[in-house]
Amino acid sequence: MKLELDPTQAAFRDEVRVFIRDHLPDEIRQRLRRGHAPRKRDSVTWQRLLNTRGWAAPHWPTEYGGAGLDVARRLILVDELYRASAPQPIGFNVNMLGTVLLRYGTEAQKRFFLPKLANLDLWFCQGFSEPGSGSDLASLRTRAEREGEHYRVNGQKIWTTHAHQADWMFALVRTEQAARKQDGISFLLIDMKSPGITVRPIVSIDGQHHLNEVFLDDVRVPVENLVGEEGRGWDCAKYLLVSERVSVASVGQCWERLDYARELASRPRCGGTRLVDDAKFGGELAALGAEVRALELTAWRFLLDPDIGRTLPGFASVLKLKGSELIQEITALLARVSGLAGLERRASDGADALHADAATVSRYFFHRATSIYGGSSEVQKDILAKAILG
Numbered sequence: 390m391k392l393e394l395d396p397t398q399a400a401f402r403d404e405v406r407v408f409i410r411d412h413l414p415d416e417i418r419q420r421l422r423r424g425h426a427p428r429k430r431d432s433v434t435w436q437r438l439l440n441t442r443g444w445a446a447p448h449w450p451t452e453y454g455g456a457g458l459d460v461a462r463r464l465i466l467v468d469e470l471y472r473a474s475a476p477q478p479i480g481f482n483v484n485m486l487g488t489v490l491l492r493y494g495t496e497a498q499k500r501f502f503l504p505k506l507a508n509l510d511l512w513f514c515q516g517f518s519e520p521g522s523g524s525d526l527a528s529l530r531t532r533a534e535r536e537g538e539h540y541r542v543n544g545q546k547i548w549t550t551h552a553h554q555a556d557w558m559f560a561l562v563r564t565e566q567a568a569r570k571q572d573g574i575s576f577l578l579i580d581m582k583s584p585g586i587t588v589r590p591i592v593s594i595d596g597q598h599h600l601n602e603v604f605l606d607d608v609r610v611p612v613e614n615l616v617g618e619e620g621r622g623w624d625c626a627k628y629l630l631v632s633e634r635v636s637v638a639s640v641g642q643c644w645e646r647l648d649y650a651r652e653l654a655s656r657p658r659c660g661g662t663r664l665v666d667d668a669k670f671g672g673e674l675a676a677l678g679a680e681v682r683a684l685e686l687t688a689w690r691f692l693l694d695p696d697i698g699r700t701l702p703g704f705a706s707v708l709k710l711k712g713s714e715l716i717q718e719i720t721a722l723l724a725r726v727s728g729l730a731g732l733e734r735r736a737s738d739g740a741d742a743l744h745a746d747a748a749t750v751s752r753y754f755f756h757r758a759t760s761i762y763g764g765s766s767e768v769q770k771d772i773l774a775k776a777i778l779g
Contacts, residue, residue, distance in 0.1 A: 394465075401462050405444075405469045412438050418474045422649060424723070424748035426597065426755070427476040429512070429554050435476045436509045446483045446507040449491065453503045460692045471641030472648075481513045481551075482506040485629045486559045489576070493617035493625050502578075516546040516560030516579070516603060517626070524768055526561070527570040527623065531605065533562035533577060535612070535619075540564070540577065542585075542608040548762075552588050552601035555581050561622050576622035578614040579605075595754035630764075638712035640685045646719045647677060653726045653749075664726060677719060684711050703776030706769040713760040724753040 394402065417431045427435075439445040442456065447463050449455025458466065470477055478484075487506045490499055505511040522528045531544025542562055552558065558579045567573035581588075585608040591600040617625050651674060654665035664670050691704050727749045760766040 394461075398461055398465060402465050402469060405466055406473070408442065408444075409469065409473045409475055413473060413475050417476065421476065422474040424649075424752045426599070426752075429551075432476045432479060433509045436478050436507075439478060440508050445478045445509075446487055446503075449483075449487060449503070449507070453491065453499060454507045461689075464688070464692060468641030468644075471639070472645050474645060479509060479512065481515050481555075481559075482509065482511075485515065486513050486578075489559075489616060489625050489629050492628055493576070497613075498578075498616065511556045512551070512554060513557050513559055514549050514552045514555035514581075516549060516552075516558040518546060518548045520545060520547050524765060526626070527574065529561055529563060529574065531560070531562045533564050533575060533610065535564070536609075538612050539609045540612065540615075542577070542579065542605045542610055544605050546603040546605075547601075548591070549588075549601045549603045550599055552581070552603050553590060553598065557581055558603070559616070561626055564619055567620070571623040573620050574622040574626075575619050576616040576625040577610050578616065579608065579610050583608050583610070585609075593755070594757060595751045597751065597755070599755075638684055638688045638708040639716055640681060640688055640712070643681045643684070643712070643715050643719055646716070646723060647674065647681065649749075650674065650719065650723050650726055653723070673722065677715070677722070680711075680715055684708070684715060687711075703773040706764075706772040706776075709764055710766055710769040710773070713766055716759055717756050720749070720753040720756045723749040 413435065417427070417435060420431070421427060436445045440454070443449075443451065443454065444456055444466060446453075446455040447458040447466050448460075449457070451457045467477065483506060487503060490502060490506075494502070502511070506513070516531075517526055517529075519529045519531060522530075529544075531542065531546065533540040533542045540562070542560075544562065546552075546558075546560065549558070558581055560577050560579055561574050562577055563573055564575040565573035579586075585606040587604040587606070589602040589604070590598045591602060592598055593600055616622075651665060654670060654674075655663055657663055688708055691708060
């Protein structure tokens with residue numbers, strides 16, 4: 390199987406690189422290069438620029454504001470954004486909810502929400518996880534009771550990324566009890582300004598506020614905000630999770646972080662020596678680079694060969710598992726390269742106050758969660774065991 394770009398794909402890659410070079414604000418690029426997470430205004434600014442080309446939602450049909458890109462070009466775009474230290478389009482909007490609406494949404498929902506999702510006029514968060522549910526998402530207990538043309542929603546969500554910034558939430562709620570716990574779950578769109586919603590911050594191990602608890606107390610949600618059939622929200626959830634497969638390995642991010650590690654290691658240390666000239670460090674960089682390249686080729690095989698997904702059902706788990714391990718190894722390397730400067734932290738309330746090197750340590754801590762979110766490494770290993778052993 391051919392695993393190199395053909396001339397049209399190479400031309401598209403060059404087109405993307407020129408667009409990023411000419412349009413990505415340098416201040417945003419520099420912040421992300423130093424390891425900071427994008428601020429909300431960074432993401433809004435850049436996603437709206439991408440949206441002028443349909444690249445904010447590259448896989449969507451053109452009639453809904455996308456670019457209709459095939460899998461190969463979509464992967465090229467994702468990797469080039471990572472390599473250029475540019476923000477990715479907000480996945481909750483584009484890869485998750487947008488993809489679900491295209492499959493299960495009404496025409497009215499598509500016409501109203503999709504343009505706003507692509508242009509970040511509305512920012513969505515994901516209301517899936519709940520206290521006590523762990524990886525068993527189907528055990529959720531948030532209830533939605535139908536009352537005429539509204540649902541009355543009561544419950545709690547946790548680990549809700551960017552809920553404090555979000556305008557809306559897409560959530561799984563239980564609308565009926567059923568013999569099988571995956572049944573009786575519905576997929577609702579909830580306006581975060583609705584009375585009865587309380588958001589409480591959770592400060593994670595990196596010292597930043599990404600996560601939240603969300604409490605829903607007698608929140609009224611119009612029935613027209615139901616996506617798909619009542620009680621069949623599990624179908625939407627499964628489809629949403631499958632839609633993440635293009636970027637699950639984060640190969641471009643691995644390459645960009647490795648390149649930044651090499652850049653930091655090229656700075657003179659005390660005595661004028663450079664870490665990049667150390668043979669042991671050079672060998673570590675080379676070994677990690679070889680592993681990223683192997684992951685990259687594996688990802689291309691998975692995405693471009695339609696038979697792999699059918700004949701090897703655990704293949705996507707290989708990408709998620711290895712991609713999580715590699716980004717953790719690379720961010721750990723960056724934290725070591727930063728040295729004592731990486732431990733410096735100024736009194737502040739946000740990532741902007743981190744010393745340039747301290748941001749790399751903050752991201753190291755952030756990426757400890759990579760092997761948990763999107764399907765924990767333990768779950769991926771279970772899937773692989775079942776696929777291999779039957």
